[in-house]
Amino acid sequence: MPKLGCPCGHVINLSIIPSPYGFEMIHEPKVGPFVAALSEAPIGVPAAKRERAIYDTELQRRWAIFQVYECERCLRLAVLRRASDADVAVWLMRDGQGSDARTSLAALVRKVPPPPEPSGSG
Numbered sequence: 001m002p003k004l005g006c007p008c009g010h011v012i013n014l015s016i017i018p019s020p021y022g023f024e025m026i027h028e029p030k031v032g033p034f035v036a037a038l039s040e041a042p043i044g045v046p047a048a049k050r051e052r053a054i055y056d057t058e059l060q061r062r063w064a065i066f067q068v069y070e071c072e073r074c075l076r077l078a079v080l081r082r083a084s085d086a087d088v089a090v091w092l093m094r095d096g097q098g099s100d101a102r103t104s105l106a107a108l109v110r111k112v113p114p115p116p117e118p119s120g121s122g
């Protein structure tokens with residue numbers, strides 16, 4: 001699925017991987033077990049491809065990681081049950097409330113300060 005048509009008429013380009021408009025959403029109760037599973041995943045895949053390989057195989061099915069794309073024009077969110085799905089499960093439209101109601105999620109991510117440097121053995 002290299003492109004996704006938004007109801008506003010904009011076409012979201014999905015040919016860039018990872019997508020600058022893409023997010024992955026996991027149900028909060030599953031975050032802990034998911035992180036544990038990642039840390040226990042077998043090694044044998046090159047590090048750069050390891051995370052994607054894990055997502056694309058067992059873990060995405062097992063942990064129900066939803067793929068979310070944001071329309072850069074209207075900020076509507078397309079939620080897909082899986083990244084490989086051709087159909088959008090639900091479109092979510094913002095209601096205009098909140099201090100960053102007109103800021104894209106991608107822009108909000110860029111505003112998050114980097115984590116502090118490790119303090120060393122101190």
Ligand SMILES: [Zn+2]
Nearest residue numbers: 006008071074
């Ligand atoms: Zn749109």
